[in-house]
Amino acid sequence: MLMRLLGTGNAPQIPVYGCRCRACSRARVDENFRRRPASAEIQTSQGRFLLDAGRTDLADWVDPTSLQGIVLTHYHMDHVAGLFHLRWGAVDPIPVFGPPDPQGCDDLHTHSGCLDFSHTLTAYEPRVLSDELTVIPVPIKHSKMTFGYVLKGRRESVVYLSDCDGIGPESMACIQAAEPKVVIVDCTYPPGPARNHLSLDRAVELHRELKAPWLYLTHIGHDLENHLMDQPLPADGQIIVARDGMTLTID
Ligand SMILES: [Zn+2]
Numbered sequence: 001m002l003m004r005l006l007g008t009g010n011a012p013q014i015p016v017y018g019c020r021c022r023a024c025s026r027a028r029v030d031e032n033f034r035r036r037p038a039s040a041e042i043q044t045s046q047g048r049f050l051l052d053a054g055r056t057d058l059a060d061w062v063d064p065t066s067l068q069g070i071v072l073t074h075y076h077m078d079h080v081a082g083l084f085h086l087r088w089g090a091v092d093p094i095p096v097f098g099p100p101d102p103q104g105c106d107d108l109h110t111h112s113g114c115l116d117f118s119h120t121l122t123a124y125e126p127r128v129l130s131d132e133l134t135v136i137p138v139p140i141k142h143s144k145m146t147f148g149y150v151l152k153g154r155r156e157s158v159v160y161l162s163d164c165d166g167i168g169p170e171s172m173a174c175i176q177a178a179e180p181k182v183v184i185v186d187c188t189y190p191p192g193p194a195r196n197h198l199s200l201d202r203a204v205e206l207h208r209e210l211k212a213p214w215l216y217l218t219h220i221g222h223d224l225e226n227h228l229m230d231q232p233l234p235a236d237g238q239i240i241v242a243r244d245g246m247t248l249t250i251d
């Protein structure tokens with residue numbers, strides 16, 4: 001099973017519209033440094049699932065014959081914006097798995113088109129999505145009802161935590177029990193005060209608590225990107241700054 005990160009930026013993305021900072025200027029001239037809104041895909045031998053759908057160009061290139069479902073962490077616009085176009089697709093209903101949030105985002109639930117939002121998940125209850133993929137929703141702290149996910153393959157697990165402003169003890173225990181090889185975590189801000197998202201110092205702290213071999217940082221804002229241009233992370237292989245297009249395997 002292959003997981004591909006399609007969007008590793010926060011809501012403003014990088015480059016931020018009109019911003020002339022170093023990180024945004026670099027991203028304008030070098031596509032490799034662009035960061036699009038939160039989106040990922042998980043490819044199994046039978047098809048693929050989207051994990052969050054913040055990119056607004058999904059309908060241009062996600063093959064409708066291979067799309068088996070969409071898993072959402074929460075209903076903030078930068079995680080669901082791509083669904084506003086996809087929903088009018090001329091395709092069979094696409095199951096959407098997400099947290100219990102009756103409000104959803106704008107009119108997605110009342111005008112759902114081909115998207116079937118009835119597949120609400122329950123915290124800590126594993127849901128088998130295919131022979132190769134089971135997801136376990138873990139509630140995490142954020143400004144809206146939000147699930148992180150343990151993504152279980154046949155032998156390995158990866159944990160996806162975007163967006164995140166901390167993790168309570170029950171979710172922490174659930175994540176640790178899965179012994180993930182990689183934890184992908186919201187790291188929107190440089191070290192210092194932060195609201196609703198993690199800053200770099202808190203992400204590092206979380207890494208120490210979780211004790212997973214690898215931590216990937218995602219949901220990155222331009223202030224953190226500028227910080228990392230001056231003070232790169234220690235190259236000890238423990239913490240990796242994710243990039244759009246980065247892939248990892250889950251056996
Ligand atoms: Zn900028």
Ligand SMILES: [Zn+2]
Pocket residue numbers: 074076142144163
């Ligand atoms: Zn959010």
Ligand SMILES: [Zn+2]
Pocket residue numbers: 010011038076078079162163219
């Ligand atoms: Zn977000």
